[in-house]
Amino acid sequence: MLVEALEHAGKAGLAMFAMRGKEYLTAVRSENGLLEVRTMHFADEVRDPRIEVGDLPEKVKLSPKEVETAEQLIGMLAVDWDPSQWHDTYEEQVHKLVEDKLAGREIAVSAGPAPEATNVVDLMDALRRSLESARKGEPAGEAEKKPQARARRPPKPAAGTKSTSAKAATGKKPVAKRTSATGKRQLSQLTRAELYQRAADLDIPHRSTMNRDELQYALEHAARPRAAS
Helix, strand or coil: CHHHHHHHHCCCEEEEEEECCEEEEEEEEEECCEEEEEEECCHHHCCCHHHHCCCCCCCCCCCHHHHHHHHHHHHHHCCCCCHHHCCCHHHHHHHHHHHHHHHCCCCCCCCCCCCCCCCCCCHHHHHHHHHHHHHHCCCCCHHHHHHHHHHCCCCCCCCCCCCCCHHHHHCCCCCCCCCCHHHHHHHHCCCHHHHHHHHHHCCCCCHHHCCHHHHHHHHHHHHCCCCCC
């Protein structure tokens, strides 16, 4: 009766209970045919962060164009919500640590990847570059790297001069070595959302905590064949 009455009235009850030496204020609501208890804060626990923390940055005035560009970028990077793709990575690492200990394997402690410098000077310019990169399906900053890569190419030999390439020295057409560069180029052209989807398909652990470069690194290593033991 109380479940149906609370749901029909659209109201919640208030209750107090004690647990582990602390008293809690709760709201009792009707949800999915059950009474659901949600803990709340007492009045003295609700504080204004700008009063408690005096050195918070002031609110920046943004132009409508900046907000629109940011919203477009968010929309292009959005993915469908799949709760099964999110895991308690801390618990998984603890379980692995215990398994390695029991198996007598050596445990390596990693400090994690070093933070990358953003070098953001103009927010609007950074948003615009990120938006253009997302439309092209390539990571931000890739467009800036391409002119430098072209500049490092050796100049073509002038007409009438002899080439010192492998073809001139041996009289045979040089054979390109097989590398995984093609696969790396393909991954480097994907957005973080696309890399994350591939990592989910391969069930790569801890993918939800990885940035774009870490996802690409994990996918490259997952594609490499393992040596037979």
